[in-house]
Amino acid sequence: MELLIFYPLAFLCVVMALCVILGKTPVNSAISLIGMMLALAGIFAHMHAHFIAILQVIIYAGAIMVLFMFVIMLLNLKSDDTAAKVRDNNTSLVVVAAVLGVIILYIITDAILGANMESPQNLSETFGTVAMVGEILFTKFVLPFEVASVLLLTAMVGTVVLAKSKVD
């Protein structure tokens, strides 16, 4: 039963991801990416990881992708340069990348299917709830939490400095 929900969501994820990398314009890619993230949030919710699902929607799809859209609109790109400004034939690179991807996928799949993963634990009641995650976040992992906030501060300062127009 659970598989029935899982497969469509997973299929949607993969298709959206493919649309991202095959999209003609950046906006197409961005919209596909938002779709992939929402599907992923659905999978998270299906996994009883409520907090992460909500975070995914709010931060990833809500803030980060909006930032992407801002920048795409700001740069006002006419089109992706697939037609014009072709350095060489891109096909050789695509072929090499595809081959590499297939190899990596094959190896990882081999490893996954060859492993013995038969006895899962029973989930507790409070698995993945906001209360539970918050409690652990503030007791066991409080130091990474604080460091993460410093990291965000640094990123903010860096972004402002980099994106400022030069004032002479």
Place this chain on the structure above:
Amino acid sequence: MVPLSHYLLLSAILFVIGVVGVLTRRNAIVVFMGIEIMLNAVNISLVGFDKYFNNHDGQIFSFMVICVAAAEVSVGLAIVISMYRNKPTINLDEFNIMKW
């Protein structure tokens, strides 16, 4: 019950798609999106293992990943804007003056 291998397989597929996207596309912003796909794939894998072991550590890690992704995207897009100011293009093939 969804077996763990399904989650891991989904994670692997998404990761490979992300890698191919980074290698293939010429637009800097689309390359960034490929990186975001890779990060999301890792998130799935982390939470999947959490479900398997009835633990919360993976979700906290996933939380940190999202946080880092946010920081990285903001700085990266600032760099893209700076790149665009120098040369009015973000085709990565155009930026090759650091050759030998």
Place this chain on the structure above:
Amino acid sequence: MLLKLAWLVPLFPLIGSIINGFFGLKIGKKMVGYVACGSVGLSFLTTVLVFIGLVQLPPESRIFEQVLFDWISVGTFVAEFGFQIDPLSIVMMFVVTGVGFLIHVFSIGYMQEEYSFYRFFAYLNLFMFAMLLLVMGNNFLLMFIGWEGVGCCSYFLIGYYFHKKSACDAATKAFIVNRVGDFAFLLAVMYIFNIFGSIDYTTVFQAAPEKLIFSDETVNIICFLLFIGATGKSAQIPLYTWLPDAMEGPTPVSALIHAATMVTAGVFLVVRCNPLFNMAPDIMLLIAFVGGGTAIFAATIGMTQFDIKRVLAYSTVSQIGYMFLACGVGAYTAAIFHLVTHAFFKACLFLGSGSVIHGINGEQDMRKMGGLKKHMPITYKTFLISTLAIAGIPFFSGFFSKDEVLYHSLMDGNIVLWGMGISAALLTAFYMFRLVFMTFHGESRVDENVHPHESPPIMTIPLVVLAGLATAGGLLGLPLIHGWHLLHNWLEPVIHFDLANVLEHSKEMMHHAGRHAPSWDHLLVPKEHNFWGEIALMLFSVVVALTGIASAYICYIKKPDLPEKMTKGQWGYDLVKNKWMVDEIYDETIVKPMVKGSFFLWKECDAKGVDGVANGIAQVIGWCSKQARVYQSGFVRNYALFIVIGFTSLLIIAFF
């Protein structure tokens, strides 16, 4: 007691050299002269004190060893820095310090107008130090240090006038030719160490009968190598070519180094190692023939030279040939006797020639001298006395020593050796008196603007002292008076050789080795002293000397144009005048191939080979870098591609 002062003897000249070398410019010429002569004078007085101490010991045990410290101590090999005072070394010390002192005093006057006055005395004192180490050392290595030291100081002093290219060339030539001899010497010392396990004189000489077989190859090789070293230092055939060129140095240097002391180091070596040489009769014969041959050879060249110092240089080579002739026939006392008397009269001759050169403003060619005896009376008289000594006129010292050499060469050697000796005596008398007549007698051929004058007393007093010694030195070895032979009795402990004992040991060793010992009984027959033979020989040599003088008189006083007529156009005369072309032969056969070989090694092996390898490696690396830098294309996507390729490879390796 007095013998313990031995270490001071070389120390005084060393201190003098250091003071003069470092502070010479500041303390002024007068002080430099005092320091230099004072240090050698103190050495001489200390030698006298040590001699008194030595005399107090009974004759059989007149050896005193004073070890200052162990210089090298590696495993079982110990080389000490120590002195051995025995009759032989005391005689040499007296000669070195005594004659050295007189020459130092002379040099103060001779070098008065030279620049870097102090440098000369610093080097001269350093030479005294090295020479004293040579004669006082108690092992082969210390002697070798002195050996090398005197060679080095000789280089410094010959090249004293370093602005003249000929002087620098002569100094280099002296050093290099000496080096050839030193190499042989060093091989001999190493061989000695190999066999005996030690290089101490006492150890080696006492163990010689037990370790070495009489007249076997081992002892022949050792003695041959030692002799080659001696020929290098003492300017015998084949390594004599440096000595005539060494006359480029100042005259006191020629007197001290190339007449009295350094060139006698080879003779000293042979006499010191007489226990080894006595066991190699074949090598002794070789030494005698080389000595005799050199005596005649150098005398022939000396007859044709016109530079006053060249004549004296060839005369030195010839006289040292006499000393080696004496050593070769086993008459070590005669060799040392001739060494001592030669030091006296040769130093006097060289200093006299220096006085002459000083008096006529630096002219050295005899064809531009003449009639100087009225201008320089003291120089003339002392020069004449020394020439009479060297020619072998009775009652001067040279007569006694030369006569003893000739007697032993006939009795202990054979008639050929005696023939060589007597011919050399005839030629010596001839060319030495040629020198005197051309320089001091006859009409004056001196340049008009040169006014010959006598030298100041500081130069003539040493001349007088040396002339006196040249006269009285014969007292050391008056023959015929039984028991009066002072020098022989004095040196007896050093040259005493028990032949019967050695032959016994050798026979035993050969039986052990399974070889047949040849019959040596004929060597054990004792020799009687032939009284009337000696008188006959003395008379004959006097007649020969007078003949030589008479011929010189005829050729240069009575009929001065006779030499011209006799030698004009003769190819033999030209050959001899060009020193028998020996220098040219050496140049063609040895020097030029070596230079060509070195040139080849330089151009081909070093420039092309070694540099080529070094540069080639750099070029290979450059080529590899050139191939590898293609990967730095500047495209970010390429870099990402390589990252992924690397990651994939790791995965493949990890999982397969």
